[in-house]
Amino acid sequence: MKPFQLLVTILASMLIISFILIILNDDVITKEFVYEPDSYMSIRDVDVEPVEVTSAKIRLNVTAYINHGSGQTRNASMLIRAISSDTGLLETLVSAQIPDAPAPEKIKTIPVSQELTVDRNGGYELKLLVFNNGSIKDSGSVNIRGLGAMTPGSKHSGITLTGIDFTVSGTSAGNVDVVSDIYLENRGPEPSENLEMVIKAREGTSNLLADKTTSKTGIIASETTVVKAVKLTVPDNYNYLVVVELWKGNVLVNEWEKPVLLAPTKTIPKESVEEAVNIDVSKFVREGTMYPPVRPEEIPYYGEPQAPGFGILTGIIAIASVLLFFRRRL
DSSP: OOHHHHHHHHHHHHHHHHHHHHHHOGGGTSOOOOOOOOOEEEEEEEEEEEEEEOSSEEEEEEEEEEEEEESOBOSEEEEEEEEETTTOOEEEEEEEEEOOBOOOSSOEEEEEEEEEEEESSSOEEEEEEEEETTEEEEEEEEEEOOGGGSOOGGGOOOEEEEEEEEEEEEEETTEEEEEEEEEEEEOSSSOOOOOEEEEEEEETTTOOEEEEEEEEOOOOOTTEEEEEEEEEEEESSOEEEEEEEEEETTEEEEEEEEEEESSTTSOOSSSOOOOOOOOOGGGGOOOSOOOOOOOOOOOOOOOSOOOHHHHHHHHHHHHHHHHHHHHHHO
16 A cells, blocks of 8 residues: 555544544543532531440440531541540540432431440530541530439349338347338339348447348339348347348349337437437536636715714714823823
8 A cells, every 4th residue: 555545544544533432422532520519517416325334434325417418428427526524634536437428409317326435423525526528517516414323234123122111020138039021112114133132230339230131032023012021130229220232143233221229219320310318417517616606896885974063073072082081090
């Protein structure tokens, strides 16, 4: 093929290929610019609920409801910081990924959840930050307090003690047999476990343990009260504090106490009850020097002034008596 014909063929081929590409899609060669609006994300509401409560820690679930109004979400995330209300220091922080989503036609709410663990004894401010593609889109906060009032899961039993009655079943050799009728109510929604009770009698003044026994609660149906009777033998003429401990395995679930008075003229420290006391005043007289009572200063009284004549007569009589005395001596 001659050089001229070869050149014409190459040019014709290039022209045909270019025409085909233009017809099929202009984007094969150049990419058209498409405007994408900035993403709109805002925190609408936040829920915080306990997941697990122990004696020292609380595991919380934080759910933020995020409104996504426009733009596509890319590498979006939520950061949660727990700031101590007492010290203002950072206690812990966690983050959660927000799924990528295209720009919605209308506002869409996305729930995002994450768990974090804090100390049970304290209050916190949970600060939330919402990121999208490295930029902060919104922030918010929620305060939590009173965590110490929450009962640890290990101490949930549903059983509460509503009262104790005491009766004396017998006496011997200075000891008294006291029967305690313990009223137990299951306020939980399910039947209770068969838990162990430890019943103690402590002397009110010395706090010495006088007697101790154990008993089982039995399985108590929901919203039901049962009475458990136990006997304690204690020395007579003392006041006692009867303590009922409820145990779940090796965990002390709850503790109640009530006094039983075998010497009612005395007062035990736990129940400081005022009583009328007959006081013998003579026992409070102190021996020693008695000081006379302080009296007001006495002012001398000279009476009314006498008449002048009475005073001269007295003087004359006195002079005459003196002259008569000297005359007799002469």
